[in-house]
Amino acid sequence: MNTKWSLRIIAPVLIAIALVAGFRNKTLMAAVSPAPGIQLSLGAPQVVSTYKQRQQFGFEFGYADGVMGAVADDDNYLYFGSAKSAFFSCSLGGSTPRTQGVYKLVPQAGNPLHIASARCRALLQPSGPHAGVNPQGSVGPYDRDYLGGGPVIRISDGQHCGILIVYHAEFQYGPRRKDLANLFFGTLGMAVSMDNGKTFEKLGQIIQPHPGRLEWITEFPGTALSVGNGPLVLGDEAGHPVDPRYPDPEKTWIYVYYIDFERGQCGDQQCLAVARARLADVMKAAFRHDQSAVSHLFRKYHDGKFEEPAATGAPDNELLSGSYTPVLEGGFSPSIIFDPAGGNAILATQAVKQQGTAKEKVIEFRASTDLVHWNKDAIYTLNASADGFAVRYPSLVQTGSQLWLFYSRSPVGSETWPETTFMARTVTTAPAASKPKL
DSSP states (O other): OOOOSTTOOOOEEEOOOOOOOOEETTEEOOOOOSSOSEEEEEOOOEEEEOHHHHHHTTEEEESOSSOOEEEEETTEEEEEEEEEEOSGGGOSTTOOTTOEEEEEEEEETTEEEEEEEOOOOOSBOOSSTTTTTSOOSSOSOTTSSEEEEEEEEEEEOSSOEEEEEEEEEEEEESSOOTTSOOEEEEEEEEEEESSTTSOOEEEEEEEOOSSOHHHHHHHOTTOOBOOOOOOEEEEOTTSOBOOTTSOOTTTOEEEEEEEEOOTTSGGGSOEEEEEEEEHHHHHHHHHTTOHHHHTTTOEEEETTEEEEESOOOOGGGOSOOOOOOOSBSSOEEEEEEEETTTTEEEEEEEEEEEETTEEEEEEEEEEESSSSOOOSSOSEEEOOGGGTEEEEEEEEEEETTEEEEEEEEEETTOOSGGGOEEEEEEEEEEEOOOOOOO
16 A cells, blocks of 8 residues: 555545535535536446346345445555355355455456456444344344445555445344335444455444434334435535545545435435544544544534534434434435546435336436535436436446446346346546527
């Protein structure tokens, strides 16, 4: 790992994103236009892997079940995604058969779209002994039944180097549902690797939605509380995106996007929210393996400020965390990245469009010069319905100077893992053409 620059973050190839704040001296600055004058285009679809190819690596489902993340690694990249390993093909020593968790994928050098290797040993996994098998009750670890990650970033303080990962965690409840995912209360955790992604150590929970777990299960016994996959991006105190290659840890914040819920917010629906923590503080806690500090670092965006606690540290999530202000209605499965071409933040989210009696699953793109304000209307929408496909799970990745969209594609009405193909397209941005004057 390159440690030439002290206090340098090496560019995360993929930084999942979405929105955060014009804020100075704990007060929101005057809002600038959330939509810079840019245009966005996608290249032709390219196949990254079929289900059969993923099975050959030993996976029953995934990758990526959510957002994929990546970091540069010498002349190549390391990808991280959520998956579940099979039994027979992953029974060799050192593997973790039949385990849902975070796995490392290594692309072919010089070809970021071809996965060359993927060892079926979970780097992170749920804490429950029988994760997801018998969801019940309201008491237990926040990551008892499911753990999936992807969003990653390299960190260095001049003496230590590591990789931070944000992971999606689930406490599942209620009876198992035939052909449907288990109901769950979702939160976000963080882990660190000190050996270049060979192993990870959990640092603990960093963000939880506003309701307490028991309160949610009691009031909404038939609805899951999503939290997303915790895409992250770097920004300054005022909410302007920061180039991840050259941050000043004392003046840079990690902005993490997630799904929240609070009565009276967003029409009583779950919506996209953001929390942040100072990069220097996160690095300090990670390198000291200080799990007690991590749960108190992040603050939610609420009423123009970042002051509401994002997590309580209480067992069983029985306490309410801080209030939040939505940054975008809906906006599920977000991914975010810094666009070096224009210095903007690019956000991709999963959405459903109603077309007559049909519901089309699409991916929407937005751009902003700050990390809190986003236009309601997308600047570009990827809709493959005319070709008979639904698209899901956007992951924005950068390799060299090229931005990519990785995503899942499956036939409409057959959105199962055996029918899912992992795809990629180039992402290109440019200043919007000005309209001629009359």
